[in-house]
Amino acid sequence: MNTLIAITGLGIFCLLFEILNLRKAIVPITIIGLLGVLALNYYEFGSTASYYNNMITVSKFSTTFSSLFIILTIFLVALSHNFYENHPTKISDFVAIKIFLLAGGVAMVSFGNLAMFFLGIEILSIALYVLAASERLNLKSNEAGMKYFLMGSFASGIILFGICLIYGAMGSFDVAEIHESSLSAELPIWFPIGMILMIIGMLFKVAAVPFHFWAPDVYEGSPALTTALMSTLAKVVAIATLYKLVSALNLVPSLDNQDLLGTFETIVVIISIASMTVGNIMALRQVNVKRMLAFSGISHAGFMLMTLLTVATSAGVLLYYTAAYALAGIAAFSVILYVCKNQDNEDITNFHGLGKTNPLLAAILTGSLLSMAGIPIFSGFFAKLFLFNQTIQAGYIALVIVAVINSIISVGYYFKLILAMYSKEPNQERTGKPFLIYAVAVISITLNIVLGLFPSLVLDLLN
C-alpha cells in the first residue's frame, strides 16, 4: 500500500520538476526515488494486509511482482536520459507517465476489489496510449497510438462488461467475497461468462493469439523506448494480473463445480499453443527488429500462459519466467536503442558488423537473445526448464513437446540477428558511449546470468 502511495507521489514530484526547471536532474533523482520505493516495498515484503475496505490487498505475490516492476521501471527510466536527449522539454512528462504507469501496474497486482483492478488497468493503458503516440510528428507513432487506443479501449470495455456480469452473479466487487460465494453451491451462469470476458480482455493486453493483431504494428510504430516498455514491463504486468485474476477469483475450483474445468484447460492449451506457434512463425520472416521482438513476445506470452494450467503451484515459476524474459528484453532493447539512435528504422541491416565495431554491446545482445531462446546458463533456459517441469508434472506432455518444437523454431530468428552482428561487414560508424545505456545493458544481462546461476533466489520467493 505504502509502495503505491509512494509511487504516485513520485510521479507527481516528477511533474513538479518541469515547473522547477530541474529537467537535468530528473533521471538520477527519479532513479533514487524508485530505489527508495523498492526499499519500502522490501519492508512490506512478507506481510499480508488489506486497506480501504479491502480495496488493496498486500500479499507476497503482490510485493514480489511489484519489486520486479519497480526494477524494470528503474532500467526504463535510466534509458530515458539518452533517448529523450533531443526533446529535453518533454522529458519530465515522459518520465512522470512511466511512473504513473508503474503505479497502475502495482495496483493491478495488488487489487482486492474489481473496481481497483479496473482502475489499475486503465491507468496503465492510458499511460501506454500516450507513450505510444509520444512522437507526435511521426506518422507511424500516431498510427500506433491510435490503433492501440482503439483496440485497447475495446478490450477495456469487454473487461468492464465482464466485471458487471460478475457483479450481477455475485452481488459484490470484492474479490474475497466473490471467492467465498464461488465456493458455495450453484453458481449462476453469469459468473463463468463474466470471467471469460475478463480473461479475453486480459489476453488482449498480454497479446496472446488470437488477440494479438495490434502488437506488431504498435510495437513497430511506437518510439523504441515505448516498445521496450511494452514488451517488458507492460507484458509482465498483464500476465501477472491475469494469473492473479484466475487464482484470486478461485476460478479453477468454481469451474470444477460446473464441469467447465476441462473446457477452460483445453482453451488455455489451445491459446498457448497458438500464441507460441503463430508468434514464432511470423517472427521468422521479419526484417524489423522491433517487429520481430513483438512476435517473439507473443510466443513468450504463449509460454507464460502455460502457468495457468497449474495455478495453485506455479506462482514462483511465473515470477522467474517473467523476470528472466523482462531482463533479457531490457538488455536487448538497450542495445537496440543504442544502435538505432538517429536511424529512421530498426531494420536488421543496422546491426551488421556490430560484433566488430562494438563487441561488448554485441555480446550483450547475443546473451539476451540466447536467454530468450533458452540456452543455458542464461536464466531463460531455467525459466523454460521450470515451466516444462511444472507442466509435465501436471500431465501435459504433448503441450511441452509443442513448446520444445517452438523453442527450436525461435532459434531461427534469434540467430538471424546474431549472424548479422558477427558475420556481416559493418556499414556505419557509431560514436559515443552513452554511460547509462551501457550501465543498463551490463546490469540487466548480469542480473539475468545471476538468476541463471542461482535460480533459487527468485524461485523460492513465492514457493
Place this chain on the structure above:
Amino acid sequence: MNVSLILIILLIGAFATYFAGDKLASKVALLFSLAALGCSIVLLNHFYAGENISFVNAWINQPKISFALNADGLGIAMLLLTVALTPIIIFSSFGNEYKNAKGFYALILFMAFAMTGTFLAADGLLYYIFWELALIPIYFIALIWGNGDAEERRKAVVKFFIYTLAGSLFMLVAFIYLYTKAGSFLIEDLYKLNLSASEQLWIFLAFFLAYAIKIPIIPFHTWQANVYQKAPTVGTMLLSGIMLKMGLYSVIRWQLPIAPLAAKEYMNIFIALGIAGVIYGSIVALRQRDLKKLLAYSSLAHVGLIAAGTYTLTIDGLRGAVLQMIAHGFVVIGLFFAAEVIYRRFETREIDEMGGIRTQSPKFTSMFLILVLASVALPSTFNFVGEFTVLYSLSQINVWFAVLGGTTIILGAYYMLKMFQNVMLGETNSKTFADVTINEGISFVAIIAVLIFFGFYPKPITDLITPSLETILNVINKN
C-alpha cells in the same frame, strides 16, 4: 582435491585469456590448458590411491538439482582425453594468425571447460547444461574464424546449431520426464528407476536423437561434412576430436543404462545404423577431392563403428568403443593438423593440387604416413586395439555385422592410402614445401607417441575404464 578444480582452471583460463589481449592470448591459453592437464594427472594419481575425487554440492532446491561431478574410470579417461587434446589443439594453431585472437583462444578454453563438464557431470540437468554450453563456443569459432564463402559458411553453421539444439531439447524433455518419475536428476537415482518398456522406448529415442545428431549417426549426419570443411582447423579438431565423443560417451553413460530394455529390444537396428554409417562414410570418402571433407567422411565411418560397438551391450563392445574413442580422438586431430600444415604451405585443400611433397619434406611424409596407417588401424597402433575389440564384439552378436564393419578397414585402407599417394607422392611439386617447423613437429610427435605407446601397451587405459564399464553393464543387465 577433486575434479571441480579442472573445471575452475579451464573457466578461469578462458577469462584470463580474454583479458590477456591479442598478443599473449595463445600463450596464456596454452599455459592454462597445460595446467589443467597437469592437474588431471595429479588427480589420476589420487584416484589410483583410492581417494574420492568426486564432487557433490546442492545447487537448486526446487526442482532438486545438484552440482554433482562423478569421476569414475570412464569419466577420468574422457577427462584425460579432453585435457590432453586441448593443449595440442591450441599449440597446433601457433603457426596461424587470427584476428581477435583473445576471443578465439578464450572460446577454445571455454569449450574445453564445457566438454569436461559434460564428461564429468553426474546430475542429468547439469550434464545437459554443459552439453548445451559446449555448442555456443564452437558455433562462434566456426562462424567467425571459419574459411570459405561467408554465406555458405553461415548456412552450414546455422544448420549445425539448429540440428544439435533440436536434438538436445528432446533430451531435455526426456530428462524432465525422468525427473517427474524419480524426483531427482542424479544419475544413480535415474539408474534405479523401473520404467515400463514403452516409456523406455520413448526416452531411448529422445536420447538417441540428441546423440545421433552429435555423433553423427546416419541419417542425421548431413551437417557434418560441411561444418568440418568450413570451420577453422582448430574448430574441426575440437568437433571431431572431442565433441563427437560427447555423444558416444553419453550413449554409454546415460542412454543405455537408463533405457536398457529398449536398448536390448532394438539393438540390431541401432547396430545396423552404425554399420550403415561405416559403409556410407567409406564410400563417400572415396570420391572426395577436398582433403578436409575426405577426413570428415572417414571420421563418419570410424565413428559409426564405435557407435555400433556401444550398442552391442557387451563388455568388449563398450571397452573397444571407449578405446577407439580415445584413439580416434588423437588420430583425427593429427590428420586434420597434417591437412592444416599442407594448407599453410600450399593454400589449398584440393587433393589434385597437391602431390610431390615427399621429395621436399621426408620428415613430414613419414609422420603423415604413421598417422594414415594408424587411422586405418594397422596393428601396433592404438586404433588397432580399439577397432579390433569392437569388431570382435560385433562378431559375437552377428558375424555379418563384423564382416560389414570390417569393410571399414579395407575401404579405409584403400581411400586413405590413395589419398596419401595423391597428396604426398608423385613428381616434385612446383610449389615449395618448407619443412615442418619445430612447433609443428612437437604436436605431431606428441600425437604419434600416444598412438604408438598405447598401441603396444593399452593396459593402463583398459584397467582404468573396465571397472566403471562393468558397473554400467550391471545396471543394464539388472532387469
